[in-house]
Amino acid sequence: MDFNTLREWLTLENIMKLIQEYRALGPLPGIFLPMLEAFLPFLPLFLFIMANASAFGLWVGFLYSWIGACAGAFIVFIVFRKYGQKRFFSFLQRHSQVQKLMGWVERHGFGPLFILLCFPFTPSAVVNIVAGLSKINTAQYMLAVLSGKMVMIFIISFIGYDIRSLITQPLRTAIVAVVIFLLWYIGKRIELRLNSKSKKNHQLS
Known part of the structure; x- marks a missing residue:
């Protein structure tokens, strides 16, 4: 199966x-497919x-998707954190755009990453x-991954489970917006604590 054939086959x-074909495997298909997207970003998450x-239903389906997407993201992160300095990956760090993005991520931390990962079409692999x-x-x-992907995946799960409710039940839409704000606020508070702890540890060392 070539790339174009695969892309045409990938429909809802x-x-x-x-x-459904692999339902006997329990949650594995629901977790594996979102996890696979972290390694093959052309797949439609x-x-x-x-x-x-x-x-699987709204909540169970959301949970499987969230576990799979976060697990895939963590694996990619750990691989590049551990082996990024090796010769095989060293060319990436020399790329000017990658260096700019690395500096941007290091300067801004949680906030922008959270916002980026809230959007379904952000190139999360990058x-x-x-x-x-x-x-x-x-x-x-x-x-940032856990909270950002939670927001993004819940919104898509909500739409996929009952797309009409976004229009017919505006209260649900308002609740989703409130949840996004609360997750962002809580994340920022936790980030401030993490930063203060790392500064204290740095001063002590």
Whole structure:
């Protein structure tokens, strides 16, 4: 199967059929597909999330998608954090655009990463690689991934589960907006604590 054939095959209906076909494996198909997108960013994550919500229900589908997407992001991050200095990956750090992105991530930390990861069409694979190559605190990165992807995946799951409710039930839409703000605010507070602790540790050392 070539790339164009694969792209044509990747529809919501076909993905749902695939999940149903391997339903006997329990949560594995629902977790594996979003995880795979972290390594193959051309795959349509939003379709995987919508298919999970339709196949498993809103909350279970959301949970499977969130676990898979976060696990994939962490694996990519850890690989580039550990092996980014090796010869195989060294060319990436020499690239001027990568260096700019690394500096941007290191300077701004949690906030912008959280916002970027809230959007479904952000090239999260690039974000994970750049974060792994940068000197950003691992806890800050993990916090941004967990909270940002939670928002993004819940919104897509919500749309995939009941797309009409966004229009017919504006209260639900308002609740989603409030949740986004609360997650951002809580994340910023935690980031401030992490920064203060790292400064204290640096001063003590």
